[in-house]
Amino acid sequence: MVQAKSWILVKHFDGFPKEGDFELKVGELPEPKDGEVLLEAVFLSVDPYMRPFSRVRMKEGDVMIGTQVAKVIQSKNPAFPVGTHVVARSGWRTHAISDGADLIPVMPDWPQDISLSLALGAIGMPGLTALYGIEEVLGLQKGETLLVNAAAGAVGSVVGQIAKIKGCKVVGSAGSDAKVAYLKGLGFDEAFNYKKVTSLEEALRKASPDGYDCLFENVGGYFSTVALQQMKSFGRIAVCGSISTYNDASPQTGPYPHLTIIFKQLKMEGFMQSRWEHKHPESLKRLMAWLKEGKLKYSEHITNGFEKMPAAFMGMLQGENIGKAVIAV
Amino acid sequence: MVQAKSWILVKHFDGFPKEGDFELKVGELPEPKDGEVLLEAVFLSVDPYMRPFSRVRMKEGDVMIGTQVAKVIQSKNPAFPVGTHVVARSGWRTHAISDGADLIPVMPDWPQDISLSLALGAIGMPGLTALYGIEEVLGLQKGETLLVNAAAGAVGSVVGQIAKIKGCKVVGSAGSDAKVAYLKGLGFDEAFNYKKVTSLEEALRKASPDGYDCLFENVGGYFSTVALQQMKSFGRIAVCGSISTYNDASPQTGPYPHLTIIFKQLKMEGFMQSRWEHKHPESLKRLMAWLKEGKLKYSEHITNGFEKMPAAFMGMLQGENIGKAVIAV
Numbered sequence: 320m321v322q323a324k325s326w327i328l329v330k331h332f333d334g335f336p337k338e339g340d341f342e343l344k345v346g347e348l349p350e351p352k353d354g355e356v357l358l359e360a361v362f363l364s365v366d367p368y369m370r371p372f373s374r375v376r377m378k379e380g381d382v383m384i385g386t387q388v389a390k391v392i393q394s395k396n397p398a399f400p401v402g403t404h405v406v407a408r409s410g411w412r413t414h415a416i417s418d419g420a421d422l423i424p425v426m427p428d429w430p431q432d433i434s435l436s437l438a439l440g441a442i443g444m445p446g447l448t449a450l451y452g453i454e455e456v457l458g459l460q461k462g463e464t465l466l467v468n469a470a471a472g473a474v475g476s477v478v479g480q481i482a483k484i485k486g487c488k489v490v491g492s493a494g495s496d497a498k499v500a501y502l503k504g505l506g507f508d509e510a511f512n513y514k515k516v517t518s519l520e521e522a523l524r525k526a527s528p529d530g531y532d533c534l535f536e537n538v539g540g541y542f543s544t545v546a547l548q549q550m551k552s553f554g555r556i557a558v559c560g561s562i563s564t565y566n567d568a569s570p571q572t573g574p575y576p577h578l579t580i581i582f583k584q585l586k587m588e589g590f591m592q593s594r595w596e597h598k599h600p601e602s603l604k605r606l607m608a609w610l611k612e613g614k615l616k617y618s619e620h621i622t623n624g625f626e627k628m629p630a631a632f633m634g635m636l637q638g639e640n641i642g643k644a645v646i647a648v
Numbered sequence: 649m650v651q652a653k654s655w656i657l658v659k660h661f662d663g664f665p666k667e668g669d670f671e672l673k674v675g676e677l678p679e680p681k682d683g684e685v686l687l688e689a690v691f692l693s694v695d696p697y698m699r700p701f702s703r704v705r706m707k708e709g710d711v712m713i714g715t716q717v718a719k720v721i722q723s724k725n726p727a728f729p730v731g732t733h734v735v736a737r738s739g740w741r742t743h744a745i746s747d748g749a750d751l752i753p754v755m756p757d758w759p760q761d762i763s764l765s766l767a768l769g770a771i772g773m774p775g776l777t778a779l780y781g782i783e784e785v786l787g788l789q790k791g792e793t794l795l796v797n798a799a800a801g802a803v804g805s806v807v808g809q810i811a812k813i814k815g816c817k818v819v820g821s822a823g824s825d826a827k828v829a830y831l832k833g834l835g836f837d838e839a840f841n842y843k844k845v846t847s848l849e850e851a852l853r854k855a856s857p858d859g860y861d862c863l864f865e866n867v868g869g870y871f872s873t874v875a876l877q878q879m880k881s882f883g884r885i886a887v888c889g890s891i892s893t894y895n896d897a898s899p900q901t902g903p904y905p906h907l908t909i910i911f912k913q914l915k916m917e918g919f920m921q922s923r924w925e926h927k928h929p930e931s932l933k934r935l936m937a938w939l940k941e942g943k944l945k946y947s948e949h950i951t952n953g954f955e956k957m958p959a960a961f962m963g964m965l966q967g968e969n970i971g972k973a974v975i976a977v
Binding site for chain 2: 375559570573576581582584585588589594
């Protein structure tokens with residue numbers, strides 16, 4: 320028997336999440352049965368998608384959804400011996416029982432000197448999201464100019480670096496001077512602090528006077544309206560996130576985009592990385608190879624302590640992280 | 649010398665166009681020089697696109713842009729002998745001099761019993777727009793369900809019929825009971841008068857409880873917001889027009905669409921038929937073949953008299969036409 324903690328969504332978020340929307344539950348887990356394993360969380364992920372998904376995938380009283388890197392600490396499943404590290408969709412829990420069906424072993428040959436937490440970041444879901452957005456959705460070509468917003472986030476920072484690997488000009492928008500400095504260090508051609516510019520339109524125009532072939536959209540809302548006007552004809556937009564609208568108590572509105580979409584013959588596509596799940600193993604290898612070659616750098620914002628998960632989640636939604644927000648147990 | 653009339657945009661439209669925004673100009677044209685022809689308009693087209701294009705392609709004092717079927721009445725260009733009918737981008741003019749470069753002869757073998765005005769409608773730009781939207785943008789597949797709005801218009805009515813030819817379920821929205829009856833006569837599976845439904849959402853859900861694979865968007869604005877919610881996962885949207893917003897003095901706003909686009913992984917693409925100009929001759933033949941086989945029916949709303957062009961244009965923007973709005977000189 321093991322003492323297991325979990326974070327419950329006790330009340331659907333109304334506007335920005337509050338401490339009181341979460342409740343820490345402590346209980347005991349039984350021994351795993353035949354075919355099952357007992358998992359212990361090592362690193363847990365907080366990601367923007369959890370905010371909108373809470374409405375559509377969860378009901379009040381459910382454990383918060385989410386992914387973690389976990390270690391098998393008891394096993395009655397020969398496919399997952401004790402000591403194996405897996406990526407598990409167990410939600411916000413310190414411990415869980417699994418029959419193994421939803422477990423993905425961490426990549427074989429994971430280098431000793433690279434933290435397993437990256438399986439939740441650059442070598443995990445956010446990295447895959449960046450890669451598929453660029454290759455499958457945008458079809459980004461050498462020499463093109465790409466704009467990415469929330470550029471210092473877990474996804475955006477990988478987006479910009481992959482675009483550089485592909486020989487593109489990359490412009491990034493982020494919400495602090497420290498983030499802008501980080502982006503320049505990653506090799507972004509242009510980066511600006513959207514909170515400090517007097518005109519977003521001017522900032523975008525100055526960073527790329529000829530406009531943008533591609534937009535990797537993580538922000539939505541007002542930013543999307545302004546960026547649309549700066550797209551080139553036949554521009555493509557990969558709609559990955561809309562973080563500026565996730566915490567709306569009532570929906571923000573903006574001018575309808577259709578006329579611009581017609582005049583510029585733009586293409587916009589929403590996507591989730593799960594669409595290309597069959598490519599994940601190969602894609603993770605490619606990301607890891609770039610990492611080892613030094614072409615893909617990363618930053619993590621690590622919060623210590625399972626108890627601090629709600630605070631880490633809310634901090635991430637407010638943009639306090641550079642790179643991936645991770646909780647270490 | 650010939651007396652030529654033209655309609656001038658004397659003042660950029662502010663909100664809905666007014667009579668006073670146009671001015672009829674009468675002048676004389678010289679004889680055509682070597683290589684030139686003198687054209688006389690037979691049918692002129694008024695189309696929704698003229699409203700938004702007036703802002704971006706015209707300045708005050710310009711002749712209104714537009715296409716016409718014209719007859720060559722004097723010729724010093726052997727490629728266009730007297731009596732030839734052409735489609736010309738001469739704008740709102742009764743007569744024009746052309747060097748032939750921008751003239752497209754009406755399809756050879758045009759049947760005697762089919763009005764040449766159709767070269768401005770089902771066998772012209774609107775028909776091509778419908779065809780390319782369905783084939784090149786949506787990639788509509790047999791068995792899918794398509795929604796089209798402004799369905800009784802020049803483009804929409806062809807869209808629905810091509811979708812039926814392709815073995816799809818077709819739902820159309822239009823703005824009068826007479827239009828709805830017309831759509832049912834064309835073979836639309838479902839059609840409704842959006843001005844009379846108590847809830848657009850319910851009307852869309854009732855017409856196709858499983859949602860829509862494809863939307864052919866002619867309307868934009870509020871309709872687009874409601875329709876987005878009724879799309880199936882991986883739905884595609886061809887953005888062809890946005891007539892509900894063309895006459896805005898200040899832009900209408902609506903909720904940002906990004907979250908829905910992500911959750912449903914929707915694809916939206918704006919387009920203009922000119923992108924596939926190289927396919928026009930072949931495409932016009934296909935449209936004509938469907939017309940001869942009785943699979944493609946058409947309706948025209950004909951206004952007699954060049955003097956009435958502004959009134960016909962404004963009437964079309966208000967939806968008084970069923971099918972293509974055409975002016976006969």
